[in-house]
Every structure is written in structure tokens, then in C-alpha cells.
Amino acid sequence: MSMSVGERDDNEPMMDMNTTPLIDVMLVLLIMFIITIPVQTHAVKIDLPVPTDSQSNVDPEKNKVMIDPAGTITWNGAPIDLAQLAQYLEQTKALPVEPELQVQPDPYARYIVVDNVLAVIKRSGVGKLGFVGNEQYSRVF
Structure with missing residues (x-):
């Protein structure tokens, strides 16, 4: 609505634009x-271990997989290949209490080797997995 101030002749046409339909269309579009x-x-799918109340899952034995810059994979200090890694992981799954698996890749290790090791670990279905030595990457980047 507009208000006219001053004298206006009733026969003159109204010169103001009616903005009510424009506002209505804008609100409908909004x-x-x-x-x-x-x-x-955004969701990231993560396989988390199922918590249990029993204390029998706590085992002091930990297996460590290390990958050096040359691409050598070691299991508790002994060099192995991917097939042996899969066998060792199957043996640990057969134990009554699954030991924790610690993975420690060198900061300068090739990504493809680390990716292959993680793929073998994923296929084996290891439930207790941890990455150790992450503080070493702060000096690389």
C-alpha cells in the first residue's frame, strides 16, 4: 500500500508500483x-570393535607389524611377505584371546606397500588394531 501526500486529483492514474504480487512470488520461491x-x-563408515564387559579380552601380548622405507615388512622384528602376514593373522585369530596388532609404517615407506599390508589386515578380520609411532610424522610434513 502506498500513501499519497499532498493534493492529488482523483482522475489522475496512480504512478506507484504494486509490490505485493512480487513479494508473494518471492516468498513462494523461497x-x-x-x-x-x-x-x-556426510558419513564415514568405520568398523569399530564391539565392547564387552569381560576382562578376559585384555592380553599383554602385542604383535607388531613394521614397514621400513625399503618396503620390507617385519612381524615382531622378523622379515615376512604378504602371504606369511596373512598366515600369522589367521593364527592370531585362532587364539582364545586375540592379541592387539600394532602397525608402524616408516614415514618414508611407499604408500602402495602400506596399502597392501592394510588390505591384508582388513581381509583377515582383525578386531584389535592400533597405529603406533604417529608422532614421527610431525617432522616429515
């Missing part, structure tokens, strides 16, 4: 835009 926006959900 509501349609809000309704059609998809909900932004």
Missing part, C-alpha cells in the same frame, strides 16, 4: 527452494 534442498549428510 519456500520451494528450502523444501527442495537435499539434507547434507
